[in-house]
Amino acid sequence: MSYIKVEDVSRHFVRADGTSFQALDHVNLEVRQGEFICLLGPSGCGKSTLLNILAGFEGTSEGDVYIDGQEVKKPSPKYVTIFQNYGLLPWRTVLKNVELGLEEQDVPRDEREKIARHYLEVVGLQDFADSHPAELSGGMQQRVAIARALAVDPEIIFMDEPFAALDALTRMKLQDEVSAICREQHKTIIFVTHDIDEAVVLADRIVVMTPNPGHIKTVIPVDLHGRRDRTSPDFWDIREKIFECFSLKPEDKTEYYI
């Protein structure tokens, strides 16, 4: 049985002028526990809407979503979402930010601090526990958000374009780190992105979505194991496949003579 099950989900919005907009059109998806799934597509393809529905922030118009056999109705600390703009609380120190989710679970104070410090170490920010978010770079802030998510020991981590606001080099570094951390911690990950390379680096399977109306075009498995080399031929093969999916590859019109 699949762990996450999206069953024939549609979602319409009504625009301000009264017209209806179909963000998701009869989407079906099944995810196994421990999988790293990337939802890939251009803006307007419904990838963020699908993530918000999975995370329980939004409802569906039709169809249902099940996680571990339970219908998703509202957000839960078992499934933590990481946002593009980090969602850190600027008035709290880094350590206190990481403790946030534990406070609601009535974990005793010193236990909380111990757990928070542990996960700060996992993301390499143990020396910044007493800093405030505004003192950190974007990449470091997103690491804090990851530590905060891991601290409540969730089963699933949803990521909504978490690296979109970072520069290219920081982004690649964080991709490698997140990939390593999440596999080490055996989390199921649903990762929304519009960056093809990012999807190939991270995902076990790439869910390719297209807009008007938002639906799943195809699912591409990525058979690259372990640490991924962005320059390897296998990497480029998969990348090419996705370019074809989005019709971004120019047709080869060269004629060959032997």
Add this chain to the structure above:
Amino acid sequence: MQKVRYIGGSLVILLAFWQIVASLGGWNEALFPSPWGTLRGLGELIASGVLATDIGASLGRFALGYSSAVVLAMALGLVLGWYKGIWNYLNPLAQVLRPVSPVAWLPFIVLFFGIGEMPALVIIFIAAFFPVLLATVAAVQGMDAVYLKVARNFGIGQPQILGKIVFPAVFPRIATGLHLALGTAWVFLVAGEMAGAQSGLGFLIIDARNNLRADWLMAAILTIGVLGLALDGIVSYLESHIYRRWGLARRN
């Protein structure tokens, strides 16, 4: 260094202009004092301890009126901003009351609270209340949705979310309202103290006028100005600290 030069420059311009007006006007010193006469009057007020007493009285009233208005307006604004349904009914009322000068209420304030200590407090309260209330409501309604998502995600429930997430998240925007309210309330302090208070800078102004002591009057006016500036400076400093901590661009 540049700033010192500007302040010194403006002080020189003021004193020169003041002295010229006083000399050319040819008024009796009791009606319009010269800078030197004012300085002497100020010296007298300081030496007799009158000024210190009145400053103390005014600051005490101001602290009480302002802080009670701020606490109440922030608490109310937080709840009303959160429960939009209620605010939709109260907003028109607030919009009508806001532009009314607090002094206009004075006859009713005296009727309800009598003369003496209370009118000044109530007027400061009214002056500070509306800017803070409206700033808080607007701040809560314009809050970044990501904070709410984070709170819901970690299971932070309805009553706690206001104090734990919403209030601190919107605090920089409230702080702008607090700053505005401070200036407004300080302006109305004097008016409030003219309604039968027996101490304070407003009383000093009335008292100086009644005794034809224009030098004291001018000294009181200058004191009010300088104290207002000092209060504003303190709040500006706190505000910039908050903005830095929250990682927001400094307000121009």
